[in-house]
Amino acid sequence: MEEVDEVELHVERIAALDLGKAxxxxxxxxxxxxxxxxxxxxxxxxxxxxxxxxxxAVWFRQWGVERVVMEATGDYWKGVYYLLEAEGFECWLVNAREVKNTPGRAKTDKLDAVWLAKVAERGMCRPSLVHPPEIRRLRDLTRYRRALVGDRSRERQRVEKLLEDAQIKIGTVLTDIHGVSGRAMMEALVAGRRDPHSLATLAKGRARVKTVQLQEALRGFFTDHHATMLRMMLDNTDRISAQITELDSQIEAAIAPFSEQAARLCDLPGVDTIAAAELIGEIGVDMRRFPTPRHLVSWAKFCPQAHESAGRSKQKGRGKGNPWIAGTVGRIVFSLSRTDTFLGERYRRLAKRRGKPKAVVATGNSALIAAWHLLSDPTARFTDLGPGHFQSRINAERRARNLATQLQALTGQKITIRDGKALIDDTAA
Structure with missing residues (x-):
């Protein structure tokens, strides 16, 4: 028999909550x-x-409750959890899938609360990750910022569709219609200017060399109806941009207590200050919640799930996981994929052989492992291995022999490697 590290748990005084909205x-x-x-x-x-x-909470104190357990039911748990946490209780948030009642039994709110209490008092459930208040405040800011960035992108897409409806084709000439030149032309259209030549003269910088193309692109049928809608869309874009700027300052203040951890994360390729704030807001800075890097990547669903039955391993997907951290890691991988670094080369090598989606997951796995080490060890520093790391691990002579063997099997001729050169023996059968 093998000794295991598990300890039989039993909570003497437990409270369990079955939550609803009202x-x-x-x-x-x-x-x-x-x-x-x-x-x-x-x-x-x-x-x-x-x-x-x-x-x-007063009732719980009367009975000396040691732990309060509740299921993660929508957003209804947040107010209850935060209030009891502020009152000094040890709160556990558990996954409803892990404490599901046995089938065939009656299901009522009372029976669900009793069942959850029985499961929790025997240590048959584990708590989900709930960050401390300062991390939660940072996470709220970063998530709302990303939502606003998405809203601004959608509003800008509506602008482009409106211009297409009016046969204004500046999107085919200018790289960004919301740049200085494009914005000046749209403001002039809203103000009532319709002459293509006059509008094209508003081009700035390198766009001036495209004056002829801009004149043709601005030759449409932009009406007052389009101007009214375009004015609203541009105002919405400006309003959202101002809100994003304000959120940036709020995020900078919220991440100040974790400036050292954020600075270490910024050493990773593809990680800027906003990405570092998003990572800290999602995974926190206390890596004791994740005993190993594998626990972190498994929680973030950036690794394949292990599924074995009857001695046979079966392929399963990664699962849904946290969409916010998936978006953050995905943008980090997209940024580093264009860098001349070890992780950038890793992404490109995998994308060639396995496709881009799997390359994103594998490279994101490596980025999360590096982030775990940077956050768990204050003295750790990221050192890039360089894009040539993979080539340096390849034995050139062995690679040449393998290729010669394959070529010999195809041609039937004897091929030998001498002084780095392939020699063909024409006399061989």
Missing amino acids: ALVACVRVPHRSKPGRRMQEVREYPTTTAELLAM
Whole structure:
């Protein structure tokens, strides 16, 4: 027999919550007062208002509750969790899939709360990752910023579609219609200027050499109807851009306590200050929650799932995971894929053989492992191995012999390698 590190857990005084939007059901289980080894339980229902939740916290204190366990039900758990956390209780958020009731039994809110309490008191569940308040505030800011960036991109796409509807084709001439030249032309169109020659003279910088093409691109049927809609779209774009700028300053202030960790993450190729803030907001800075780098990449779903049955391994997908960290890592990989670095070369090599989606996952896996080491060890520094690292690991002589063997099998001629040159023996059969 082999000794394992697991310890039989048993929480003496436990509370479990079955959450809803307007109300919740709480079950408290404690040791029996007069019968050793037996348990007592009480179930109550509370509205989810602040006053009622504080009354529930008083009830928990009366029974000396050590831990409060609840399922991750939508966003309903957040207010309850944060309030009880502020009241000093140890709160566990558990995955509903891991504490699912056995089939064939009646399912009510009361029975669900009792079942969750029974599972939790025996240590048959594990808590999900819930970051401390300062990390949560940073995460709210970075997530909202990304949402605003998406809104601005969609508004800009509407602008381009509106111009296409008016037969204004400056998008085929200018790289960015929202640059200095494109914005000046759109403002002039809104102001009532319709002459293509006059509009083309608004080009700035290198766009001036495209005056003839711009005149033809601006020869459309832009009307007052288009001008009204374009004005609204441009105003929305400016408003969102101002909000993003304000969020940038808020993020800079929120990440100040973690400036050292953010600076180390910025050493990674493709990671700028915003990407570092997003990584810290999603995975935190305390890597004790992830005992090894593999735990982190598994939690982020940047590695294949292990699935074995009857001694046979089966291929399974990565799973959904956290879409926010997936978006952040994906943008990091996209940025580093164009760099002359080890990770950039890793992405390009994998993209050739396995395709871009798998290359993104594999390179993101490497980036997360590096991030884990940088966050777990204050003295760690990222050192790039260089794009030639893979070539340096290849034995040139062995590679030449392998290629000669393959060529010999195809041609039937004897091929030998001498002084780095392939010699063909024409007399061989």
